[in-house]
Each structure stands twice: as structure tokens, then as C-alpha cells.
Amino acid sequence: MTEGQVIVGLEVHCQLDTRSKLFCGCSTDYRSDGPNTHVCPVCLGLPGAMPVLNKRSIEYALRVAKALNCSVLPESEFSRKNYFYPDLDKAYQITQYDKPLAEGGYLEIEGDEGGEKRIRITRIHVEEDPGRLVHRGSAERGKYSLVDYNRAGIPLIEIVSEPDMRSPKEARKFLNKLRATLEYLSVFDSEKEGSLRVDANISIKGSERVEVKNISSYKGVEKALLFEITRQKSLLRRGQKVDRETRHYLEARGVTQSSRSKEQEHDYRYFPEPDLRPLHVQSWVEGIVLPELPDARRERFIAQYRCSLNHARTLTGELRVANFFEKVVLADPVGLSTLAATWIADTLIGELNYRNMSIDGVDAPGFMELLTLIRQGTITDKSGIEVLRVMLDQRLNKQPCETPAAIVDRLNLAKTSGDPGALTVAIEEVITQHPKALEDYRNGKSGAINFLVGQVMKKTRGCADPGELNRLLTEALKQREAG
Amino acid sequence: MAGHGITFEPDDRYNAFLTTCTKAPHGQGKLCGIAVAVKDNISTRGIETTCASKILKGYVPPYDAHVVGLLRQSGAAIVGKTNMDEFGMGTTTENSAFGPTLNPHDTARVPGGSSGGSAAAIAAGMVRMALGTDTGGSIRCPAAFCGIVGLKPTYGRVSRYGLIAYANSLEQIGPMGRTVSDVSTLMGVIAGHDRRDSTSHDRPYTHTPKGDIKGLKIGIPQEYFGPGVDPQVAAVVNKAIGRLEELGATTVSCSIPSMEYALAAYYVTCTSEASSNLARFDGVRYGPGADTKRSWHESFRDVRRAGFGPEVRRRIMLGTYALSSGYYGRYYAKAQIARENVKKDFTRIFSKVDVIAGPTMPTIAFTLGEKSEPLSMYLTDILTVPVNLAGIPAISVPCGTAEGMPVGLQIMGSPWEDERVIDVAYAYEQAVT
Numbered sequence: 023m024t025e026g027q028v029i030v031g032l033e034v035h036c037q038l039d040t041r042s043k044l045f046c047g048c049s050t051d052y053r054s055d056g057p058n059t060h061v062c063p064v065c066l067g068l069p070g071a072m073p074v075l076n077k078r079s080i081e082y083a084l085r086v087a088k089a090l091n092c093s094v095l096p097e098s099e100f101s102r103k104n105y106f107y108p109d110l111d112k113a114y115q116i117t118q119y120d121k122p123l124a125e126g127g128y129l130e131i132e133g134d135e136g137g138e139k140r141i142r143i144t145r146i147h148v149e150e151d152p153g154r155l156v157h158r159g160s161a162e163r164g165k166y167s168l169v170d171y172n173r174a175g176i177p178l179i180e181i182v183s184e185p186d187m188r189s190p191k192e193a194r195k196f197l198n199k200l201r202a203t204l205e206y207l208s209v210f211d212s213e214k215e216g217s218l219r220v221d222a223n224i225s226i227k228g229s230e231r232v233e234v235k236n237i238s239s240y241k242g243v244e245k246a247l248l249f250e251i252t253r254q255k256s257l258l259r260r261g262q263k264v265d266r267e268t269r270h271y272l273e274a275r276g277v278t279q280s281s282r283s284k285e286q287e288h289d290y291r292y293f294p295e296p297d298l299r300p301l302h303v304q305s306w307v308e309g310i311v312l313p314e315l316p317d318a319r320r321e322r323f324i325a326q327y328r329c330s331l332n333h334a335r336t337l338t339g340e341l342r343v344a345n346f347f348e349k350v351v352l353a354d355p356v357g358l359s360t361l362a363a364t365w366i367a368d369t370l371i372g373e374l375n376y377r378n379m380s381i382d383g384v385d386a387p388g389f390m391e392l393l394t395l396i397r398q399g400t401i402t403d404k405s406g407i408e409v410l411r412v413m414l415d416q417r418l419n420k421q422p423c424e425t426p427a428a429i430v431d432r433l434n435l436a437k438t439s440g441d442p443g444a445l446t447v448a449i450e451e452v453i454t455q456h457p458k459a460l461e462d463y464r465n466g467k468s469g470a471i472n473f474l475v476g477q478v479m480k481k482t483r484g485c486a487d488p489g490e491l492n493r494l495l496t497e498a499l500k501q502r503e504a505g
Numbered sequence: 506m507a508g509h510g511i512t513f514e515p516d517d518r519y520n521a522f523l524t525t526c527t528k529a530p531h532g533q534g535k536l537c538g539i540a541v542a543v544k545d546n547i548s549t550r551g552i553e554t555t556c557a558s559k560i561l562k563g564y565v566p567p568y569d570a571h572v573v574g575l576l577r578q579s580g581a582a583i584v585g586k587t588n589m590d591e592f593g594m595g596t597t598t599e600n601s602a603f604g605p606t607l608n609p610h611d612t613a614r615v616p617g618g619s620s621g622g623s624a625a626a627i628a629a630g631m632v633r634m635a636l637g638t639d640t641g642g643s644i645r646c647p648a649a650f651c652g653i654v655g656l657k658p659t660y661g662r663v664s665r666y667g668l669i670a671y672a673n674s675l676e677q678i679g680p681m682g683r684t685v686s687d688v689s690t691l692m693g694v695i696a697g698h699d700r701r702d703s704t705s706h707d708r709p710y711t712h713t714p715k716g717d718i719k720g721l722k723i724g725i726p727q728e729y730f731g732p733g734v735d736p737q738v739a740a741v742v743n744k745a746i747g748r749l750e751e752l753g754a755t756t757v758s759c760s761i762p763s764m765e766y767a768l769a770a771y772y773v774t775c776t777s778e779a780s781s782n783l784a785r786f787d788g789v790r791y792g793p794g795a796d797t798k799r800s801w802h803e804s805f806r807d808v809r810r811a812g813f814g815p816e817v818r819r820r821i822m823l824g825t826y827a828l829s830s831g832y833y834g835r836y837y838a839k840a841q842i843a844r845e846n847v848k849k850d851f852t853r854i855f856s857k858v859d860v861i862a863g864p865t866m867p868t869i870a871f872t873l874g875e876k877s878e879p880l881s882m883y884l885t886d887i888l889t890v891p892v893n894l895a896g897i898p899a900i901s902v903p904c905g906t907a908e909g910m911p912v913g914l915q916i917m918g919s920p921w922e923d924e925r926v927i928d929v930a931y932a933y934e935q936a937v938t
Contacts, residue, residue, distance in 0.1 A: 063568050067785050069561070069669040070548040070570060072702050104781050104828070108801050113784030166797055169789065291828035293837055296673035296778060297665075298703050 027227040028251055030193045031185035032243075034200060035178050036210050037151065037217040038082045043175035044150045045073030045116065050176055053215060057156070057170035065175035067111030072297045075100075079177035082209040083123055083148050084306055086179060089203055089315060090143050092127030094304045098147075100295040105288055108167070109153040111174050117149035119292045123301070129203065130317065131195045132335070134188060141196050142184035151176040173216075185223060190247035193222065197243055198339060202316045205341040213380055222247060226254050230266035234278050237271045246271040250278050319344055327351065327359035336367040342381045343371065349386040350393070361393050369407060373414055383417050392426040404484035405435040437487050445478075445486055449498050452477045463499055471495070511538060513584040519607040519616070521626040524553050525585035534580030536694060541576055542626045542635035545586040546593055547678065548667035549573050552583070556669050557601035558591045560786045560812025562793060570667020571702065572636060572678050572695040579694045584632060587622030591814045592783065593640050593671040595619050596882050597871060598647070600816045605873060608651060610910055614870040617650030619643040623681050624651040633683060634691045638668060640676040641771055642865075642889025645901035648681060649913025650870035652903045654688045654930065655681040659920050660896030661706040664699030670782040672775035673704075675893040685902060685931040689714050692923065712924040714931035719753030721929065722858040728764045729863030729888055729915075737907040742864040745904035745914045745933060749862070752932055759854050759861070763846040764891055770843035771890040772883060773827050773836045779817075780824030786812065819879060847894045855919045860929055864888060865901040865913030888915065898923040902930040904937075 043050060046064035063071035087094050101119035124146045133139030153174040158164045181200065187193045197220065204210035211217060219238050224247055225231040232254065237246050254264045269278040314322070316338050323334040323344075338344045347366055351358045370389070374381055392413070396406045409429045416423045430436055452474055453460055462470035478491055510530040517525070523545050531538050543549060546556045548566035550573070555561040569577070576583060590600040598621025599605040606621040608614040609629040616625040620637030624647030627635055637644040639657035648655030656679045663678045670676070680691035689712060696710035725746065730739050750756060761767075788795030788808035795804035813821070827836035854861060867888055876882035892899040897920055904914035914933065918926040 063566075066790060068548075068566065068568070068791070069554075069556075069564070069785070070566070070667040071568075072666050074701055074703055102781050104784060106784065106787065106802065106805055108787075108789055111785065111790065113787065114781050167801075289830050291781070291825065291830070291833075293777060293781070293828055293833070296704075297670075 025228055026255075028188055028190075029185045029225050029227060030187035030190070030247060031223040032183045032187070032193060032196060033221040033223070034181045034183075034197065035219045035221075036181070036204060037214065038079050038177040038179060038209055039211045039214075040076060040078050040082060040177055042076055042078075044076050044079050044148070044177035045175055048175065052172035055172070057168070057172060060172045061174070065111065066171055067113075067174075073116060073295070075298060075301075076177065079148060080123070080301065080303055081306070081310075082177075082207075083146065083179050084303060085207045085209055085310055085312070086181070086204060087124035087127070087146050088307055088310050089207055089312055090127040090129055090146065090181070092124035092143055092146055094124045094307050095121060096302065096304050097121060098123045098301045098303070100298045100301075101292045102295050103290045103292055105290055107152070108169050109155050109171075109174075111153060111171055115150060115152060116295050116298070117180075118147035121300075122147035123303075129183075129196065129199055131192065131199045134192055139192070141186045141192075144182040144184055146179055146181050149178050149180060150174070151178050185225075190244045190251070193247055194240065194244045197240055199316065201240070202339055202341060206313055206315050206319075208313070222250075224250050224254070226251070226258060226264065229254065229258060229264040232264060232266070233268045234271050235268060235281070238273065242271060242273055245276050246278060249276060253278070323347075323363075327355060327363065329359070329363045333363040333367045336371065337363060340381075346381050346384065346386060350390045353390065357397065358390065358393055361397055365393060365396075365406075369410065373410060377414055377418050379414065379418055384414070385417070385423065388413060388423070388426060395426055395430065399487075400437065401430055401435050402437055402484055402487065404479070405430070405437075408433070408435060408484070435483075435485055437485055445482065445491065445494055446498075448478050448481045448486075449491075449495050452481060453498060453502065460499070460502060464503060471499070474499075509533075509538070511540060511582045511584070513540060513582070515626075515631040517631070519609050519612070519625045519629055520604050521587055521606050521616075521622040521629065521631065522585040523555060523557060523588050523601075523603055523622070526552065526583060529582035529584045531582035532577065532580040534578060535690065536576065537580035539581050539634065540584045540632045541581040541691075542585050542587045542623055542632045543573060543576075543583055544589055544620050544623050544635070544637050546589060546638060546669045546671070547573060547636060548669065549583060549586065552586060554586065554669070555602075556592045557589045557603055558812065558814065558817065559602045560792050560808070564791045566667075568667065570678075571664035571699045573667060575694050576636075581694075585626075587620070587626055587635060589622055590619035590643075591817050592669070592779070593619040593638060593643055593676070594779070594816050594820050596642070596646055596885055597876055598622060599873065600814055602814055607873075608870050610652060611870070614872050614910065615650065615875075617647035617866070617870060619647075620655070620681065621647045621651075624648055624653055624655065627651070627653045627681055627683055634687050635681045636678055636691075636695070637681045638676055638678050639893065640672050640775060641886050641893050644679045644681060645865045645889050645899060645913065645915060646886075648901040649865035649903075649915075650911065652911030653681060653683055654685050654900065654902050654934075655679065656688050656692060656900045656923065656927065657892060657898065658692065658696065658923050659708070659898045660893075661704050662708050662710070662898070662921070662923060663695050664697075664702040664705045666699055666701040670778070672778040673782065674778060675771070675775055685714055685900075685927060685934045688900070689927050689931070692927070696923075708921055710923060712927065715928050716932045716935045717753075718749065718929055718932040721749075721754040721860065723749060723754050723756045723929075724759040724854050724858035724861040725756050726759050726761045726764075726854075726861060726863060728761050733884070733887065734864060734867040735869070735907070738864050738866070738868060738912050741905040741907050741912040742862075742914055746862055748936055749929070749933060752936055754929075756862075757858055759858065761847070761850045761854070761891060763843065763850045764887070766843040767847055767891045767894055768883065768887055770840040770847070771886070771894055772823070773840035774844065774894075776820045776824030777827045777837050777840075778824065780821045780828065783813070783817065783821055788812075816879070844894045847891050848896075851891070851895045851897060851917075851919075859918075860926060861917040862929075863915055865915040869907050869910035869912060892917055896920060898926050900926045900930045902933055904933065
């Protein structure tokens with residue numbers, strides 16, 4: 023490793039998508055309900071209440087351990103992490119400390135230098151989520167804060183990586199791959215608010231390591247790391263040194279801020295949780311049959327649907343997208359797969375991100391119909407995008423949803439190839455309106471023709487068939503040249 | 506059940522109760538209409554439960570402890586909550602925030618602790634039976650001092666769900682009563698598996714005590730008659746053991762060398778666990794509320810400072826220290842090794858004998874204020890704590906008096922042999938009455 027190299031390791035906390043909490047029977051489906059409605063003596067930490075381990079959460083965690091190639095320990099143990107905080111009902115968190123569930127695995131990502139790169143996994147352990155504080159006004163200036171224990175006791179797994187990532191981009195890729203893997207395992211739902219939180223350890227080779235806590239979005243990881251690298255590098259450039267410390271990521275401002283030193287001096291006084299017995303679950307691992315994971319599905323998409331590597335990567339990078347793709351091409355894999363891959367990977371995902379929409383909100387039969395219209399040549403690609411946008415906006419705004427054909431009709435987007443007269447008129451108008459372009463064309467400037475094509479497209483609102491337009495425009499120009 | 510109930514208006518001159526239920530409803534069953542008192546660290550739905558601490562004043566649990574549910578199902582009338590050392594931390598019941606309980610045999614003396622209220626209520630005839638809890642002798646000590654019977658069951662035999670934890674890995678809820686039969690009956694109600702307590706086992710208790718102990722082998726550990734044990738107490742207990750021999754038992758001398766470290770291991774373990782268990786009392790969710798105008802840590806500190814008594818604060822600080830990074834290995838981890846050694850000693854002895862017998866307490870009941878120096882009080886637990894460290898069953902049965910005060914005979918058994926220690930106690934009781 024060269025001097026100045028960026029070194030990143032991640033600690034990822036994910037909520038396991040079980041139906042009940044880690045140590046009681048309360049439902050985990052609290053997000054649309056009022057505060058403190060999914061609670062009981064156990065998750066409120068009432069005196070005398072005792073934890074009972076949810077078997078399902080261990081099964082889920084073992085699935086993850088197996089998928090990440092970890093070895094499950096013959097005996098693991100829950101411990102208490104003691105600290106005071108108003109959202110922590112028992113004033114300790116039940117977690118795993120020196121005997122975690124699993125150790126020593128890896129996850130393969132696409133490395134910055136191309137090809138697959140292995141990121142080693144140090145350990146996986148299971149723990150409970152604390153409650154949540156709701157601040158009235160800002161945390162510092164508000165008169166009071168409220169506490170909601172609905173989240174208290176939601177099962178989490180913490181996945182700790184080795185410091186094997188060399189850039190924020192690799193960290194992002196690791197996280198995306200991890201998310202995909204967890205979703206393929208049906209143990210995690212990335213669309214649930216707050217279901218993922220990341221702490222990042224970052225250093226510049228040869229300097230101290232900084233821990234950045236409180237990153238709660240996928241994009242946030244890359245942004246926080248970029249900020250931190252810039253900060254550390256500029257310190258070093260100025261001849262200063264990087265302090266070993268814990269910093270918090272402030273999502274709204276995109277910066278990291280040093281935590282007060284008090285918080286670093288936490289002594290969690292770990293000791294084994296006496297109310298739970300040690301876990302002996304190594305033998306359960308054999309019985310776990312893993313589903314198809316992202317890498318296998320990517321290879322299958324390439325083989326079965328002739329997807330390009332990049333498309334296959336994008337499509338299989340999220341479970342919902344991969345499922346959507348297969349639903350769309352189900353009726354006609356041969357005819358639609360290439361078109362569907364291109365449209366989903368290159369267009370649909372971008373449009374969804376722009377609207378902050380889930381692919382679950384897209385109607386697969388409608389999308390398939392749209393692809394068919396494009397494939398049959400009824401509409402141009404450009405019109406296709408317009409139809410798609412209308413479809414998504416109608417969904418998003420909860421308006422009545424039209425079929426793609428109806429949208430094409432209403433907006434008069436069908437290709438004008440059936441009416442060459444209109445196109446010829448448009449071409450004539452454009453040439454007349456842009457004498458400079460005609461001049462340029464005559465002088466052999468190749469850009470001129472592209473400019474004119476663009477103008478005609480604009481005039482016909484994208485409905486012109488590009489082949490037809492090219493042919494007619496070239497003819498018209500040749501005539502002018504001759505004249 | 507609707508319509509059934511008893512009126513309970515005792516003359517509580519010994520301050521045995523923190524709460525009394527004047528009209529106590531009851532149902533049908535084994536304990537139909539029997540007045541049962543419950544130690545105040547066991548959660549009772551709708552009845553204030555304070556652990557004799559100011560920090561839980563006004564706390565009314567919204568749920569019943571598992572054992573309380575079983576009591577209700579068996580028809581018992583829960584007539585009140587008994588006084589105790591705050592959170593179970595003490596050997597005298599003087600560490601109650603609501604005043605000490607007095608020994609009905611001599612009101613200048615303590616009833617023992619921490620289940621002193623339950624023992625005094627039985628000794629004074631206010632109730633026939635009661636629930637206590639035993640972390641390091643808290644059932645057996647007051648049973649011995651008040652002249653009643655008390656059983657500390659095998660760890661895991663009785664569910665702890667709803668018992669406000671002091672030291673989870675050591676404590677058990679157990680039955681207390683005037684006679685061994687009553688203790689056995691109550692044990693039959695409360696023992697058995699509860700899925701809400703992961704440390705509970707499926708070992709129900711369906712035994713009826715038998716008085717035949719012919720051929721029984723009793724181990725007599727020399728440490729139970731060594732220095733620190735009052736010779737008068739030792740003499741009373743020796744006489745009682747002689748009585749067991751007359752009934753056909755044989756005695757073997759034995760030794761528990763690990764007892765040298767038992768007290769230290771016990772106090773490190775229980776204070777460590779307590780420091781964590783008692784951290785939740787911060788005024789946010791129950792008990793006297795926090796001052797919401799202060800920052801959270803200031804208000805936590807004030808609530809805890811005002812709410813905990815001196816002995817509780819002392820043990821929280823000791824436990825916090827013992828678990829601190831850099832000290833864990835020196836204290837907590839070492840205590841667990843010592844604990845294993847105590848277990849091994851018992852296993853070794855029980856491979857040769859059926860039960861072990863000795864005094865429950867090294868002395869008779871102390872006078873009020875006699876053990877105000879903490880260490881001198883801790884030292885009096887020496888004969889009871891090995892049982893908790895090993896998780897084995899032990900019973901204290903009255904076996905005579907010294908200076909006019911009751912003395913307890915302690916019978917200890919192998920894990921899950923609660924029936925056997927009850928049988929031996931029953932045999933003794935039948936022989937002397």
C-alpha cells in the first residue's frame with residue numbers, strides 16, 4: 023500500500039425484518055403507528071421483565087452469516103453494554119461482545135481497479151435497537167424531548183468489515199452489494215426508514231484512524247467519506263496530524279463534526295447477560311438453503327437473457343429491480359429482454375430516483391406494453407420516455423392511470439412516419455429559419471446537420487422517425503446545395 | 506373469582522408489611538382462601554411494588570410476576586407486600602426506605618433479611634405462608650432468625666419473570682412458611698417452567714414430604730462449624746444433626762475449601778449485576794419523575810441520588826468499579842472462576858453424600874443497629890452464599906434456640922433435589938414436634 027492511500031472499514035447495522043422484536047412478542051411494524059404503541063413490559067424495560075430470544079432473528083442472522091461465508095461459532099453469547107441514555111429503556115443494550123454469532127467471512131464487490139474484489143468480514147453479531155428520541159425544536163435548544171420505545175428491541179445485526187476498501191466508491195459498492203445480499207436472503211427491507219445505519223472507520227495510510235458515526239443513508243456513506251478524506255488530507259498537507267477520534271456525520275450539512283471527548287470515554291462495562299443462555303446454533307447452519315444470491319442471478323441474466331455485464335449488474339443489484347425485470351419479460355423473454363434491460367437499467371431507475379419512488383410503484387404490465395409500443399415502432403424512444411414520465415407521475419400523484427396507448431393517443435405521440443408531408447414541411451421551415459446553419463452546411467461543417475436534426479425533432483415534439491428525418495433532411499439540403 | 510375474598514386487617518406492629526390488601530380476592534384451588542404475603546420485589550399487577558426503595562415509590566406494575574399469576578390461579582389471597590432490605594441488599598431488613606421490620610421473638614432484634622417482612626409476618630401469625638427471594642441467603646437467614654421454614658430452590662426451578670432483579674445469576678424466588686408441609690405446598694404451586702424466563706427449567710414440583718431418612722448420608726462441612734460460628738449456635742445445630750442420626754441417617758465429615766473465596770466471589774458478582782440491573786431507575790418511565798427542566802444526565806443523577814439508600818448506592822458503586830475496563834479480569838472474571846470452584850466442591854461432595862447439613866447463620870438474630878458497619882454484615886452471609894454461587898437447593902428449618910432466639914438448621918442438596926432437602930427437613934420437624 024502506498025503512502026497516502028485511503029483505508030476504509032465499515033460497521034453496518036441492519037434491522038432484521040422479523041415480525042416480532044428480538045426479545046419479546048411486540049410487532050415490528052410500528053412505522054405508521056403512534057409513539058409507544060408497540061411496547062410491552064420487556065421492551066419498555068419494566069422492572070422484573072426478562073428477555074426471551076426470538077428464534078427467527080437468529081435464523082435470519084445465520085442466513086446472513088452463511089451468505090457472507092462466515093464461520094458460526096460453536097458457542098456465542100449475549101452481553102450487556104451499559105450506558106445511560108433516555109432512549110435506552112434498561113440503561114443497557116443487549117448485544118454480543120467477545121462471543122459473536124459468526125466470524126471471518128467475505129463479500130465480493132466490483133473493485134475500483136476492475137474485476138471482483140474481496141472485502142473481508144470480521145464478524146457478525148446480533149443486538150437490539152434502542153428507542154428513539156423525538157426532539158421538539160433542536161436537540162440543543164428545544165425545551166424538551168420525547169421518547170418513543172416502538173423501536174426498542176427491534177433486532178439488528180452488526181456486520182463489521184476489515185479495512186479493505188480503498189475509496190468512498192468501494193465503500194458504496196460494498197454497501198450496495200450487502201444490501202442486495204440481505205434483501206435476496208429475505209431478511210432485510212432497505213425501504214423501511216432507518217433500517218440501515220453505518221459507522222465508518224477511515225484513515226490515510228500512515229495516519230491515525232477516525233471513526234465516523236451516525237451515517238444513515240447509502241448516499242451519506244460516500245459523502246461522509248469524501249468529506250472526511252478531504253479534511254484529513256488537507257490537515258496532512260498543512261503539516262498537521264489527524265487525531266484519533268470519533269466524529270458524527272451531520273446529514274443535512276454533509277460534514278463530520280468532532281464528538282465531545284466525554285462520549286469517547288464511555289466505559290460500557292460489558293458482561294454476559296445473565297438472563298439469557300449461551301447460544302449453540304452452529305448445527306443450524308447446515309440446514310440453511312441459501313436462495314439465489316446477486317452474483318448468481320447476475321450470471322444467469324447474462325446467460326439467459328443475453329444481458330450485458332453492466333446491465334446485469336444494475337438489474338441484479340437490487341432485488342426489487344431484478345424481480346421487476348423478470349416480471350416484465352416473462353411473456354416474451356426473447357423479444358423483450360434486451361429492450362427491457364436497457365430501459366430499466368438506463369432509464370427507469372433514473373426516473374424513479376428522480377421522483378424518489380420505489381420500483382414497486384411501477385405497473386409491470388403497463389411497462390411491458392410501453393416496451394412493446396417502442397419495439398413495434400409505434401413511438402420513438404424519445405416519446406417512450408415522455409410516456410414513461412406521464413405513467414410515473416400519475417402513479418406518484420395518485421391520479422387515474424392511463425395505459426401507454428392512451429397516453430400516446432392523448433399527447434399525439436405516435437410516429438409521424440405515416441405523414442411524410444408534415445415532416446417535409448417542418449424540414450423546410452427549419453432550414454428557412456436557420457440560414458446560418460445552411461451556410462455552415464455548405465462550408466462542410468458537420469455539426470450543422472446535427473443541429474438541424476435537433477431543431478426538426480423539437481418542432482415535431484420528438485415524434486419524427488429518426489431514419490426518415492435523416493433521409494428527408496439530407497435530400498432537402500442536397501437540393502439547396504444544388505440550387 | 507368474583508365473590509370470593511378475605512378481609513385482612515393485621516396488627517402489623519413489626520412493620521412486616523409495606524402494603525396490605527384489606528379486601529383480598531381469591532379463587533378456587535390448592536391454596537383456596539389462604540392468605541399469602543408477597544415480598545415487595547415481586548411484581549403484582551395493580552398493587553404497588555417498591556422493593557422498599559423510594560425510587561419505586563408509587564410504581565404499580567401493569568403485570569403479574571409468573572409466580573403471582575400461579576398463586577392467583579391456585580386460589581390464594583394475596584394479602585400484602587412485605588418489607589425487605591432495599592432491592593434485597595442486606596441481611597437485616599434494616600436497609601428498607603420505609604423503616605426496619607422487627608423480629609417478633611424479640612423486637613430489639615432484626616428479623617434477618619432481606620426477606621425479613623415475609624418471615625416476620627409468618628412468625629407473628631399474620632399469614633400462613635409467604636414468598637421470599639434468596640440471592641445470598643435472603644430466604645434462609647430470616648427463616649432462621651424468625652424460627653420459620655424457608656426454601657431456596659434450585660436455580661431455574663422457579664421462574665424469575667416479574668422479580669425485580671438484583672443479581673440475576675444468583676437469585677431465586679422461594680416459599681416460606683410455618684411448617685415444612687406449607688413450604689412444600691407453596692413450592693408445588695410456584696415451581697415449573699415458564700417460557701418468559703430463559704433460565705427456567707421444566708422441573709415441576711409435585712412432591713409430598715416423606716419423613717423416612719433411613720440410610721441417608723449427610724455431609725458435615727468443617728467450615729460450617731469453624732471460627733466465626735457462635736459455639737452456642739453450633740451446639741444447637743449439632744444436636745439437631747444428632748437427631749437426624751437417631752432417625753437412621755449417617756454423617757460424614759467433609760470440606761468445602763473454595764469457601765475461602767465464596768464471599769468475595771459472591772459480592773463481586775452480585776454488585777456487578779446490581780450495578781447494571783439498577784441502572785434503569787432513571788425517573789423516565791416509572792417511579793418519582795425526573796425534573797424535565799434539567800438536562801437528562803443532571804436529572805438522572807438527581808433522581809438516583811435522592812431515590813437510592815446508602816447500601817444500594819454502595820453496591821452500585823462497587824459493581825460499577827468491578828466491571829470497569831481493566832478491572833473486569835481482576836474481579837468479575839475471577840469471581841466466576843471462584844464460583845466454578847464452589848460448584849466443583851459441591852459436586853465432589855455430593856458424589857459421596859446425599860445432603861449437606863450445617864447452621865443457616867453463624868449467629869442468632871442481631872440486635873437492631875449491630876451490623877451498621879457494612880463489612881461486618883457481609884461476613885454473616887458466609888454460610889448461605891455458597892448455595893447461591895452453586896445454584897443448589899437449600900432449606901432452613903427451626904432446630905431450637907440459643908439465648909432464647911431461634912436457630913436454623915440448613916440442609917443443602919444436589920441440583921434439582923429440592924424434594925430431598927424438603928424430606929430431610931420434614932423428617933427433623935416431625936421428630937421434634
